[in-house]
Amino acid sequence: MMATQNQYQWRRDKDGLGVWDHRGKVAVAGYGHSPVDRRWDERSMDQTLGAYTILACKLAMEDAGVTPAQIDGIICCDSHIAGGSGGTASNWAPRPYFDPPYDSELGLTLINGEWLAKVMELPNVKFAPTGVPTIGEMMGMAAQAVADGKCNTCLVIYPTGNLEGRYRRGGENAEDYAKGARQWVAPWGNHGGNDFINIFPHNQYCLKYGGTHDDLAPFVINQHRNGLLTPWGYNASHGLEQLTVEDYVTSRYILNPLRLWDCDRPVNASAAYLFTTAERARDMKQPPVYVLNHSQHNFPNRTTQPDLDEIEDWTDRAAKRMFEGAGLGPADVDIFNPYDGYATMTQFYLEAFQWHGVKRGDAFAFYADDIRVEGPHPFSSSGGNLGNGRTRTAMYTDSIQQLRGAAGPRQVTVRAETALAAFVTPSSGGWIMFGKHPS
Amino acid sequence: MPKIIPVADELSKTFWDGVNDKRLILQHCAACDRLQYPPKPACQFCGSGEKLEWKDVEGKGHISTYIVIEDGRLNRRMPDQPYNLALITLDEDTSVNFYSNLPGVPPYEVPVGSAVEVMFEEVAPDQLIHEWKVVG
Numbered sequence: 259m260m261a262t263q264n265q266y267q268w269r270r271d272k273d274g275l276g277v278w279d280h281r282g283k284v285a286v287a288g289y290g291h292s293p294v295d296r297r298w299d300e301r302s303m304d305q306t307l308g309a310y311t312i313l314a315c316k317l318a319m320e321d322a323g324v325t326p327a328q329i330d331g332i333i334c335c336d337s338h339i340a341g342g343s344g345g346t347a348s349n350w351a352p353r354p355y356f357d358p359p360y361d362s363e364l365g366l367t368l369i370n371g372e373w374l375a376k377v378m379e380l381p382n383v384k385f386a387p388t389g390v391p392t393i394g395e396m397m398g399m400a401a402q403a404v405a406d407g408k409c410n411t412c413l414v415i416y417p418t419g420n421l422e423g424r425y426r427r428g429g430e431n432a433e434d435y436a437k438g439a440r441q442w443v444a445p446w447g448n449h450g451g452n453d454f455i456n457i458f459p460h461n462q463y464c465l466k467y468g469g470t471h472d473d474l475a476p477f478v479i480n481q482h483r484n485g486l487l488t489p490w491g492y493n494a495s496h497g498l499e500q501l502t503v504e505d506y507v508t509s510r511y512i513l514n515p516l517r518l519w520d521c522d523r524p525v526n527a528s529a530a531y532l533f534t535t536a537e538r539a540r541d542m543k544q545p546p547v548y549v550l551n552h553s554q555h556n557f558p559n560r561t562t563q564p565d566l567d568e569i570e571d572w573t574d575r576a577a578k579r580m581f582e583g584a585g586l587g588p589a590d591v592d593i594f595n596p597y598d599g600y601a602t603m604t605q606f607y608l609e610a611f612q613w614h615g616v617k618r619g620d621a622f623a624f625y626a627d628d629i630r631v632e633g634p635h636p637f638s639s640s641g642g643n644l645g646n647g648r649t650r651t652a653m654y655t656d657s658i659q660q661l662r663g664a665a666g667p668r669q670v671t672v673r674a675e676t677a678l679a680a681f682v683t684p685s686s687g688g689w690i691m692f693g694k695h696p697s
Numbered sequence: 698m699p700k701i702i703p704v705a706d707e708l709s710k711t712f713w714d715g716v717n718d719k720r721l722i723l724q725h726c727a728a729c730d731r732l733q734y735p736p737k738p739a740c741q742f743c744g745s746g747e748k749l750e751w752k753d754v755e756g757k758g759h760i761s762t763y764i765v766i767e768d769g770r771l772n773r774r775m776p777d778q779p780y781n782l783a784l785i786t787l788d789e790d791t792s793v794n795f796y797s798n799l800p801g802v803p804p805y806e807v808p809v810g811s812a813v814e815v816m817f818e819e820v821a822p823d824q825l826i827h828e829w830k831v832v833g
């Protein structure tokens with residue numbers, strides 16, 4: 259049943275690949291979200307990452323109207339989100355485990371396809387690769403796997419774990435020595451992450467185009483507003499109050515000028531999506547949301563720290579790949595859900611994809627305009643990670659809901675026939691383009 | 698200021714040996730006459746592996762921009778918070794950059810655009826790292 263993803267060449271990660279051969283032939287037919295908790299309390303067995311993943315999968319299958327016997331593919335990111343430096347998670351095991359199926363780390367803080375197929379009693383899974391990347395690439399992998407006939411009805415799962423303790427303060431972040439790539443950054447204080455990747459270019463952006471860091475405030479606040487319109491998200495489900503400009507500009511610094519509210523909130527949650535062929539999706543419960551293209555990128559750093567020129571070049575190339583593969587251009591994208599795990603990176607994507615005509619240097623003025631979901635420029639209608647917690651899935655779910663016309667109070671008033679979503683850094687990750695129609 | 702200690706590997710040993718001799722030596726591609734840092738197995742511009750050599754550089758640069766780490770994730774550096782993290786571009790090739798904590802410069806008082814010069818700081822017995830000091 260199991261296969262390594264290394265054996266399967268599914269990526270569309272080069273320039274000039276042309277229109278995707280399978281454009282409109284794969285669809286998303288369902289999605290499901292678990293509750294979004296701040297942390298797992300390490301005791302409640304109905305709130306483990308495993309329990310939440312099972313719940314998300316059941317909801318996605320129910321949404322699509324699919325039975326367990328129909329599932330023949332599972333693509334599951336098998337790393338908990340905090341990674342090797344994940345807070346106390348790094349130091350947690352070994353410990354007393356629980357009764358099966360929670361008698362190992364699997365199901366508690368880690369999930370993989372094999373474990374899930376077993377505990378969910380999915381008898382016909384024939385494609386469940388290991389070594390699956392994060393959701394930004396995983397969505398493309400699923401689209402390609404269905405298109406290539408590796409499977410026909412595929413669950414795509416992204417578990418995001420968080421335990422007690424400060425996030426990512428364990429593992430190599432707790433070490434006195436820096437090996438490998440870290441030898442070039444950690445001695446000076448860079449722990450290696452999307453925050454550092456983007457904060458220096460963001461400073462250079464402010465200098466080059468004018469503006470200050472606090473020009474991000476309208477964007478961050480609108481993300482929180484959209485989050486409060488998303489019932490499953492952390493902010494809405496925990497009754498958080500709307501963030502204000504005052505809250506934002508007085509929040510403490512993390513990597514000055516990066517503020518607390520520029521950062522997403524780590525959470526414990528899981529989400530699942532059901533991919534199938536367009537043909538099958540038409541007979542399922544929900545209107546199909548077609549995949550028009552997927553693309554990935556992994557641009558190597560030229561030197562220690564990417565600068566603004568590099569970031570703009572990388573994001574331009576990613577945009578070109580996506581548009582070329584989808585056979586669409588900037589004016590064709592109705593819903594735009596770029597990644598926002600740190601608020602300092604989103605302007606690079608907005609300008610690269612030129613959504614609503616935004617060009618290099620225009621983002622802060624755009625943010626200051628009307629970007630509410632009911633307005634003319636409903637930017638990042640999902641609320642992203644900033645508005646929903648660090649699930650890295652809001653961008654996808656909102657895109658699907660918008661194209662179904664089922665986004666509730668977040669439903670945009672402009673046309674909603676195409677949607678672009680991503681979990682990316684400027685240097686790595688992937689984009690996916692959805693369509694209400696197959697072409 | 699207990700900094701994190703770099704561990705040299707096969708690819709980086711020459712570089713760190715140079716630093717421990719108070720020399721800044723970078724990879725240079727003789728085929729395309731470009732500098733490269735951090736070191737890689739082949740030239741990132743032309744792909745040549747054979748033409749890569751080590752070259753002493755002058756160690757002069759400028760401060761491009763900076764941040765102040767107030768709540769970082771590295772345990773060993775937490776007692777230093779807040780501290781500067783500046784981005785230094787190398788004058789000999791501005792496509793090469795380095796990090797610096799700018800020893801002696803108080804947090805938040807970084808003279809962006811100023812000239813800097815390489816210096817070396819001990820982070821463990823027999824292990825130096827390259828740092829940068831403001832010279833103008």
